[in-house]
Amino acid sequence: MAAQPARLVRMRAGGEMSDVQTRMREAAARLLTDKGVSLVLGYTAGSIPFRTVPAFVDKPEDVERLVWNRFCTNNLAVYLPRLAAKGRVAIVAKGCDARAMTVLMQEHQVLRERVVVLGMPCAGLVDVRRLAYKVHLRDVWNIVEAEGELRIGTPGGERRVPLAEVLLEECGSCAYHTPPFADEMLGEAGVILPAGQASLAAKPLAGPSADRLAAWQAHLERCLRCYACRAACPACYCRTCFADKPAPRFVSKTNRLEETWMFHAGRAFHLAGRCVECGACERACPAHIPLTALTRALSQMVHDRFDFVAGIDPAAVPALGTFRDTDPEPTEH
Amino acid sequence: MSQGANGASRNGWEPVIAAFLCNWCSYAGADLAGSSRLGYPANIRVVRVPCSGRVNPLFVLDCFKKGFDGVLVAGCHPGDCHYAKGNYYARRRLPLLRDFLGYLGIEPERVRIDWVSASESGRFAQVVQELTEEVRALGPLGWRLSLQDWSECGRVER
Numbered sequence: 001m002a003a004q005p006a007r008l009v010r011m012r013a014g015g016e017m018s019d020v021q022t023r024m025r026e027a028a029a030r031l032l033t034d035k036g037v038s039l040v041l042g043y044t045a046g047s048i049p050f051r052t053v054p055a056f057v058d059k060p061e062d063v064e065r066l067v068w069n070r071f072c073t074n075n076l077a078v079y080l081p082r083l084a085a086k087g088r089v090a091i092v093a094k095g096c097d098a099r100a101m102t103v104l105m106q107e108h109q110v111l112r113e114r115v116v117v118l119g120m121p122c123a124g125l126v127d128v129r130r131l132a133y134k135v136h137l138r139d140v141w142n143i144v145e146a147e148g149e150l151r152i153g154t155p156g157g158e159r160r161v162p163l164a165e166v167l168l169e170e171c172g173s174c175a176y177h178t179p180p181f182a183d184e185m186l187g188e189a190g191v192i193l194p195a196g197q198a199s200l201a202a203k204p205l206a207g208p209s210a211d212r213l214a215a216w217q218a219h220l221e222r223c224l225r226c227y228a229c230r231a232a233c234p235a236c237y238c239r240t241c242f243a244d245k246p247a248p249r250f251v252s253k254t255n256r257l258e259e260t261w262m263f264h265a266g267r268a269f270h271l272a273g274r275c276v277e278c279g280a281c282e283r284a285c286p287a288h289i290p291l292t293a294l295t296r297a298l299s300q301m302v303h304d305r306f307d308f309v310a311g312i313d314p315a316a317v318p319a320l321g322t323f324r325d326t327d328p329e330p331t332e333h
Numbered sequence: 334m335s336q337g338a339n340g341a342s343r344n345g346w347e348p349v350i351a352a353f354l355c356n357w358c359s360y361a362g363a364d365l366a367g368s369s370r371l372g373y374p375a376n377i378r379v380v381r382v383p384c385s386g387r388v389n390p391l392f393v394l395d396c397f398k399k400g401f402d403g404v405l406v407a408g409c410h411p412g413d414c415h416y417a418k419g420n421y422y423a424r425r426r427l428p429l430l431r432d433f434l435g436y437l438g439i440e441p442e443r444v445r446i447d448w449v450s451a452s453e454s455g456r457f458a459q460v461v462q463e464l465t466e467e468v469r470a471l472g473p474l475g476w477r478l479s480l481q482d483w484s485e486c487g488r489v490e491r
Binding site: 209210211212213214215216217242250257258259261262265266268269272294297298301302305306319320322323325327328329330 | 390391394395398399411418421422424425426427428429430431432433434435436437438439440446447474475476
């Protein structure tokens with residue numbers, strides 16, 4: 001992880017600005033004023049100190065709403081296919097977001113010339129679920145980041161929590177802190193590790209098959225079929241999802257375990273070679289199902305078999321959209 | 334899984350295996366096996382597809398969801414595909430699916446992807462024989478059943 005110089009960063013709405021945040025607002029205002037873009041897609045403060053929400057800014061005077069902090073977790077690329085269809089859009093993009101956008105470009109859902117990428121130097125984001133183990137979330141009045149820890153103002157005084165203890169798991173194994181390409185980089189570039197190393201730390205469930213089957217069934221039993229995972233995922237842009245098609249009917253609407261399994265297994269496989277492990281699905285899930293474990297395992301398999309990482313080169317052909325004469329034979333086990 | 338003398342399991346369970354056979358090669362090979370009166374286990378349920386590349390991975394998942402114990406996908410040998418390159422796509426996506434099923438807890442030995450040409454009737458019989466014995470040794474898929482009845486429509490009858 002890139003070492004951040006120690007500086008005080010307030011992350012409450014309307015607080016003091018960090019360098020990166022200032023530069024981001026200036027870039028957004030400039031792009032909107034010069035008519036370079038008609039919309040800036042970014043983050044704005046949520047109603048509570050540890051949340052941000054997506055922001056859609058179309059006037060230069062509104063750029064003060066934009067924030068950049070360790071709670072900017074949404075993957076904004078999910079909005080691009082629709083928003084970039086009509087005009088140019090600037091996107092405040094972390095590494096994972098930009099890779100998701102690149103997947104959309106590979107699949108011709110977004111045109112490169114319609115997007116202005118404002119590259120953000122991400123050094124990891126906070127997992128609010130992990131934070132909840134450290135402090136009662138309702139007691140959080142404000143949060144300040146300093147010297148590698150979060151300093152949380154609560155009614156009972158200040159609580160200090162090391163950042164490393166509350167970072168998102170995906171961030172801990174991320175090799176793409178900064179976008180693979182950007183029109184403007186708004187901060188010092190993060191450390192980029194060679195692909196295949198820390199980037200794809202799959203979470204295998206150890207043990208015999210029967211145990212793994214039971215473990216996944218236990219997880220999937222909690223699924224409500226709310227499809228929040230699908231809605232949050234930039235790679236899920238099909239107008240009619242396979243789970244909603246009546247013909248052929250692959251997934252029934254009944255909440256039987258096998259139907260839920262079919263949805264998640266099918267969706268994960270549809271993401272093979274396309275998922276960038278941003279974690280938006282898992283964060284969106286109200287039932288806390290470890291969805292990134294599924295997709296990350298598959299990403300590791302795609303990398304091992306085809307030497308392919310999703311979302312690096314916008315001109316690349318997706319892994320399952322092509323083949324080589326030298327592909328291995330389907331040898332037994 | 335205990336076995337009787339003729340290979341059948343003691344409590345009468347027989348593996349049920351879906352077989353996706355491509356019209357031009359493996360289905361013809363299976364047909365030749367039949368006409369030649371070669372014996373092979375009757376555990377497979379054949380679905381004829383135009384090409385192994387037609388096999389949507391969702392078909393394989395759907396089979397396991399419905400209670401099949403194994404799946405066979407057999408196509409033309411690489412280079413001999415009737416549609417030139419369908420089996421190349423299958424060669425990429427189906428082994429990947431098999432690995433993924435292994436991660437989910439469905440033994441990869443339950444899924445066999447193989448190439449059988451129209452003249453290879455003996456080979457077809459052999460592939461089916463091998464897969465049936467593998468799946469028999471693995472036993473039925475260990476789904477934890479929901480409380481509803483197995484005999485609802487769409488499920489494999491037992």
